[in-house]
Amino acid sequence: MKLNRRLFLGATAATLAAPYVNAAGHGRPKVVVIGGGAGGATAARYIAKDSKGEIDVTLVEPSRSYYTCFFSNLYIGGFRDLSSIAHSYGTLASQYGINVVHDWAVGIDRDAKSVTLAGGAVLPYDRLILSPGIDFVDGSVPGWDTSAQNAMPHAYKAGSQTELLKAQIEAMPQGGVFAMVAPPNPYRCPPGPYERVSMVAHKLKNENPTAKILIVDPKEKFSKQALFEEGWQKHYGGMIERIGPDFGGNNVSVDAGAMTVTIDGSVEKVDVCNVIPAMKAGRICDMAGITEGNWAPVSGHTMQSRLDENIHVLGDATNQGDMPKSGFSANSQAKVAAMAVRGALTGSKVFPAKFSNTCWSLIDTNDGIKVGASYQATDEKIAKVDGFVSQTGEDADLRKATYEESVGWYAGITSDMFG
Amino acid sequence: MTYKTILAAIFVMAFPVVSQADAIGDDARGQQIFKKCAACHQVGANAKHRVGPILNGVFGRQAGTAEGYTRYSQGMTRAGIDGLVWDLEHLDAYLENPKSLVSRTTMNFAGLKDAQDRADLIAYLRVFSDNPANIPEAEPTGVPPEVTLSPEILAIVGDPEYGEYLSSECLTCHQSDGSNQGIPAITGWPTEDFVIAMHAYKVKVRPHPVMQMMAGRLSDEEIAALAAYFKDLE
Numbered sequence A: 001m002k003l004n005r006r007l008f009l010g011a012t013a014a015t016l017a018a019p020y021v022n023a024a025g026h027g028r029p030k031v032v033v034i035g036g037g038a039g040g041a042t043a044a045r046y047i048a049k050d051s052k053g054e055i056d057v058t059l060v061e062p063s064r065s066y067y068t069c070f071f072s073n074l075y076i077g078g079f080r081d082l083s084s085i086a087h088s089y090g091t092l093a094s095q096y097g098i099n100v101v102h103d104w105a106v107g108i109d110r111d112a113k114s115v116t117l118a119g120g121a122v123l124p125y126d127r128l129i130l131s132p133g134i135d136f137v138d139g140s141v142p143g144w145d146t147s148a149q150n151a152m153p154h155a156y157k158a159g160s161q162t163e164l165l166k167a168q169i170e171a172m173p174q175g176g177v178f179a180m181v182a183p184p185n186p187y188r189c190p191p192g193p194y195e196r197v198s199m200v201a202h203k204l205k206n207e208n209p210t211a212k213i214l215i216v217d218p219k220e221k222f223s224k225q226a227l228f229e230e231g232w233q234k235h236y237g238g239m240i241e242r243i244g245p246d247f248g249g250n251n252v253s254v255d256a257g258a259m260t261v262t263i264d265g266s267v268e269k270v271d272v273c274n275v276i277p278a279m280k281a282g283r284i285c286d287m288a289g290i291t292e293g294n295w296a297p298v299s300g301h302t303m304q305s306r307l308d309e310n311i312h313v314l315g316d317a318t319n320q321g322d323m324p325k326s327g328f329s330a331n332s333q334a335k336v337a338a339m340a341v342r343g344a345l346t347g348s349k350v351f352p353a354k355f356s357n358t359c360w361s362l363i364d365t366n367d368g369i370k371v372g373a374s375y376q377a378t379d380e381k382i383a384k385v386d387g388f389v390s391q392t393g394e395d396a397d398l399r400k401a402t403y404e405e406s407v408g409w410y411a412g413i414t415s416d417m418f419g
Numbered sequence B: 001m002t003y004k005t006i007l008a009a010i011f012v013m014a015f016p017v018v019s020q021a022d023a024i025g026d027d028a029r030g031q032q033i034f035k036k037c038a039a040c041h042q043v044g045a046n047a048k049h050r051v052g053p054i055l056n057g058v059f060g061r062q063a064g065t066a067e068g069y070t071r072y073s074q075g076m077t078r079a080g081i082d083g084l085v086w087d088l089e090h091l092d093a094y095l096e097n098p099k100s101l102v103s104r105t106t107m108n109f110a111g112l113k114d115a116q117d118r119a120d121l122i123a124y125l126r127v128f129s130d131n132p133a134n135i136p137e138a139e140p141t142g143v144p145p146e147v148t149l150s151p152e153i154l155a156i157v158g159d160p161e162y163g164e165y166l167s168s169e170c171l172t173c174h175q176s177d178g179s180n181q182g183i184p185a186i187t188g189w190p191t192e193d194f195v196i197a198m199h200a201y202k203v204k205v206r207p208h209p210v211m212q213m214m215a216g217r218l219s220d221e222e223i224a225a226l227a228a229y230f231k232d233l234e
């Protein structure tokens, strides 16, 4: 986008002049944020930090520790320990004055502009921010529902599920089979399942070198495919097999009791089965009545829900256009929403929305790759402007530098989220 | 570990004591290698302090004491106080792995693993140090800047408030407290260095794809705004 500074300063002046009212009618304007993950924690922090106390920010999140999904695959691979991907909300409360409430939001009254918590409290808001992440689509993998998640973990929300999956891999018999049922598009973290396969292979290569990995995939193609396949060939030759839709990868069911996967009618006995079902916006979005299909449509200019201008939706739960569902994206969207919310509630300057994303993945020790793009808001969607991706055949030094960069990014984004 | 013990461990045995400057290495090759340093350090007649101090006269200088340079890390100042002097051996160890010699140095440089590269670079630096046997006949010309920017671009006064908003995009990776764990710190840079670096990414002279993309869509004013904002972050 060619930015004309004079033009947008003009637009800013208009925003400044517009009257802004605080629905509660008295006191500081109130923002409630539901979900303390990549989108929600960032939004809460930026609103509190930049409004310098002018806005009352409440963050609702059931967990006291947030385990990042990002780098959870590296935990499985043995490159990180679990405590290194856990983050608490202490700094957001003590340093930024955010009212952190550890509870579930169970209802949203859009007319009264209030949120009800499982514990019974009712929180009024002037603006509501929803960043609840994903839930799974019932029945998308026949034979699997959340009651099967202990036998066949998804590990697509990090924490105990990730620990469980890792423990199951460690308990595999020598020469056993690890199966992954990969999700259909769109889903959280496009390279995530394939980075996971890489990390499982890395672990098995050391601990269980005759084991096999089977990916059952409903998609023709996947993110960074050429790079992953090159890496798998190079580091784990012969260990990984992927069954795409041509061979029945889109016709799969599981039996968690028998530990079998049925692919196009043929039954495979497996030792570990990582089922990553189809996804949809976190359930609270449905309860709020702001979804169309599986996701919550939003305007890219402000991340406002297309169905309710007092609600902004961030991250994986949204249908916004071209950005992948990633932590980086959610963090980027949160800053745009934070600016828009402050503009609306306190009249602060509003600049044009800009977004970016980079997803790093680790294939094996010091073999990192990345894909990224920049985006701008149009009236229809968030549209991709420019992008890049690692190349096949890159030399080892560059791959190592890419991995080191991802470590730097992890430190950066987690301090940008949690202070 | 102090830098002294590290030196004992990694250096003294490995590097024969060299008394003749011309035996250090190939300074012409060192001049090429110095390009890696030139984003932050200058040498030669018109050298100025940039992100890092001037390296004229570095030989024999006590660490952390270049005159007029105000941005030393506590780690570097402390090392100088502890007695670190930039002689051949210490420069070699520092260039091999800056953080192992001066643990909390802010010099964001991974190090030169190749002993010959270090020797050649040190030979080049030696040319700019006050040693009668080594002062070159002609004035050294230094290293040209990465991009030449018009005075108008350099003169743009950035709006730090706008820079603060734009900076939120940078802070997903670069940390606002200036710490660096795999992605360099960008706080507290002199404005001009920041502007030159961003333009060098924008025109793809500097190689990093993420930064080329990020800088590629920033206007001249936006770059100035970011420089203005980050300059004052500590």
Ligand SMILES: Cc1cc2nc3c(=O)[nH]c(=O)nc-3n(C[C@H](O)[C@H](O)[C@H](O)COP(=O)(O)OP(=O)(O)OC[C@H]3O[C@@H](n4cnc5c(N)ncnc54)[C@H](O)[C@@H]3O)c2cc1C
Binding pocket: A034, A035, A036, A037, A038, A039, A040, A060, A061, A062, A063, A066, A068, A069, A070, A071, A072, A073, A103, A104, A105, A106, A131, A132, A133, A134, A155, A156, A157, A188, A189, A192, A193, A196, A282, A283, A284, A314, A315, A316, A317, A325, A326, A327, A328, A329, A330, A358, A359, A360
């Ligand atoms: C294996 C894996 C690897 C990944 N790797 C990367 C990576 O390398 N880089 C990257 O950028 N992204 C990565 N991602 C994606 C990234 O984790 C998500 O895109 C990101 O977390 C989305 O942020 P969010 O705010 O939308 O949701 P989340 O971060 O999931 O946060 C949602 C929060 O909302 C809370 N919540 C939900 N419902 C309610 C409710 N009703 N009331 C209160 N709180 C609620 C949840 O407890 C949760 O803490 C990865 C994901 C996976 C699974």
